[in-house]
Amino acid sequence: MTHNNFAAAEALALQGDAADPLAAFRDEFLIPRNADGSDQVYLCGNSLGLQPRAVREALIQELDDWKNLAVEAHFKGRHPWMPYHEFVREDLAALVGALPHEVVAMNSLTVNLHLMMVSFYQPTADRSAILIERTAFPSDHHAVASQIRFHGFDPATALIQLESDANGVISDASILHAIEEHGDRIALVLLPGVQFLSGQAFDLAAITKAAHLKGCRVGFDLAHAVGNLDLHLHDVGCDFAVWCSYKYLNSGPGAVAGCFVHERHARSGLPRFAGWWGHDPATRFQMRPQFLPATGADGWQLSNPPILALAPVRVSLAIFRRAGMTELRRKSETLTAYFDALIREHASDVLDIATPHEAERRGCQLSLRVKGPREAGRSLHDHLHASGIIVDWREPDVIRAAPTPLYNRHIDCLRFVRAVKDWATHHAQT
Incomplete structure (x- = not known):
C-alpha cells in the first residue's frame, strides 16, 4: 500500500491532530508500547481505559498514609478516608x-x-x-x-x-x-x-x-x-x-x-x-x-x-x-466521523460499519463486521494486534474499535485502516 493511496487522508489526520485543543491530555496517559518501543494504537478504551499517569502517585499517597497513620488516616490523611x-x-x-x-x-x-x-x-x-x-x-x-x-x-x-x-x-x-x-x-x-x-x-x-x-x-x-x-x-x-x-x-x-x-x-x-x-x-x-x-x-x-x-x-x-465533557464529545464526534469516512473510502471492500452513521445515534465506538467467511474476522483481529493496533472481538462477528478523545488521534484511525488494507492485500494473495 503506497503512501499516495492515503495522502489526502494523512494530510487531514495531521491537520486535525495539530488543531486539537485537547491533544495535551494524551500525555497524561500511559500508552502501551510495541516491542520496538513505539506506541501502540490503542482503540480499546470501550473495554478498558488506559492508566492515567497520576494514578501511581495517588495510590502511593494512600499507601503512605496507611503506613504512617494507620487508622488515623480516616481523619488525618491527605485525603481523609472517612x-x-x-x-x-x-x-x-x-x-x-x-x-x-x-x-x-x-x-x-x-x-x-x-x-x-x-x-x-x-x-x-x-x-x-x-x-x-x-x-x-x-x-x-x-x-x-x-x-x-x-x-x-x-x-x-x-x-x-x-x-x-x-x-x-x-x-x-x-x-x-x-x-x-x-x-x-x-x-x-x-x-x-x-x-x-x-x-x-x-x-x-x-x-x-x-x-x-x-x-x-x-x-x-x-x-x-x-x-x-x-x-x-x-x-x-x-x-x-x-x-x-x-x-x-x-x-x-x-x-x-x-x-x-x-x-x-x-x-x-x-x-x-x-x-x-x-x-x-x-x-x-x-x-x-x-x-x-x-x-x-x-x-x-x-x-x-x-x-x-x-x-x-x-x-x-x-x-x-x-477537559470538559462537552469539549470531549465535540472532539469525539469529529474523530469518529473521520474514522467512519476513512473506512467507507478505503476499506469498504473489507468492513461493514454496523454502528449508526448519525453522530447523535452513536458514541465514539464503531462496530465493524468483516466481509467474507467468519474466520476472516478473527484473522483480521489477530493481524491488527500483531501490528500493534489494539481493538477487541465480540462474538459472533464484530470487531469493536473506539477512538477515545482523551488519548486517541486522527493518525491512530489512519493506522488502523492502513493495517486493514495490508491484511486485505495479503489475504487476497494467499
Whole structure:
C-alpha cells in the first residue's frame, strides 16, 4: 500500500491532530508500547481505559498514609478516608448531568443494578415485566432474569426483549412501540445508554418520557455511555442509572462503579437492601440497629468505600473536569466521523460499519463486521494486534474499535485502516 493511496487522508489526520485543543491530555496517559518501543494504537478504551499517569502517585499517597497513620488516616490523611467517596461527588455529578446528591461511587455495576432493582422493580401480578434489548450485555440478562425469578415470575413471559436489525441496531420507533404496546404490564424499562455490541446511542429522554407515561419505572445501564456521551440524567428524569468506571473513565480493572438516583426519590420510603454506610451520617456511628437512610443516592450504599480502588476514580474524574465533557464529545464526534469516512473510502471492500452513521445515534465506538467467511474476522483481529493496533472481538462477528478523545488521534484511525488494507492485500494473495 503506497503512501499516495492515503495522502489526502494523512494530510487531514495531521491537520486535525495539530488543531486539537485537547491533544495535551494524551500525555497524561500511559500508552502501551510495541516491542520496538513505539506506541501502540490503542482503540480499546470501550473495554478498558488506559492508566492515567497520576494514578501511581495517588495510590502511593494512600499507601503512605496507611503506613504512617494507620487508622488515623480516616481523619488525618491527605485525603481523609472517612469522607473519601465525597471527593468524587462533584466531578461525578458534573460528568453525568446530575445534582451532587443524586450520585454516588460504590460497588460494581451489576451489584448496583441489583440494588436498584430491589427498589425500582416491584412487580405485581398485572405488572411484572422488564423490557430490555435481546442483545443486552449478558450480565444485565442474568441480573434481570434472576430478579424476575426471585419475585416468583417466569422470564419466559416477564422478560420482554427488543429485536434489532441485521446490524444489531434498534430503531427509536420500535422502542416506543414496545413501550406503548406492553407498557401496562411493564414494571421496569432497562436499556443501555450505548449498546455494547452495536455502539448505538439511545434517546434516553424519549424513552423515559414514554415509559413514565405508561406508569413504568426507568433505569439505564451507562457502562458504554459514561465518559463517552454528554449526559443529562437529572433533566432526562430517569429513576436510576448505573455504570462502571473502567472503560471510558479510565479508573482501572474492576474499578468502583457509579449510581444515579433521581432526587424525587431522595427521601422516599422505597424498599432497599441496607448497609451501615447508607445510614444517615449524622447518626451512623451511634451504632443503632434501626436503619435511617442517608438522603439521596448515598442512602443506597452498603459498606465504606475501598480507598485503594476509589483513588484512581478520583484521579480520572479530575481529568474529565479539566477537559470538559462537552469539549470531549465535540472532539469525539469529529474523530469518529473521520474514522467512519476513512473506512467507507478505503476499506469498504473489507468492513461493514454496523454502528449508526448519525453522530447523535452513536458514541465514539464503531462496530465493524468483516466481509467474507467468519474466520476472516478473527484473522483480521489477530493481524491488527500483531501490528500493534489494539481493538477487541465480540462474538459472533464484530470487531469493536473506539477512538477515545482523551488519548486517541486522527493518525491512530489512519493506522488502523492502513493495517486493514495490508491484511486485505495479503489475504487476497494467499
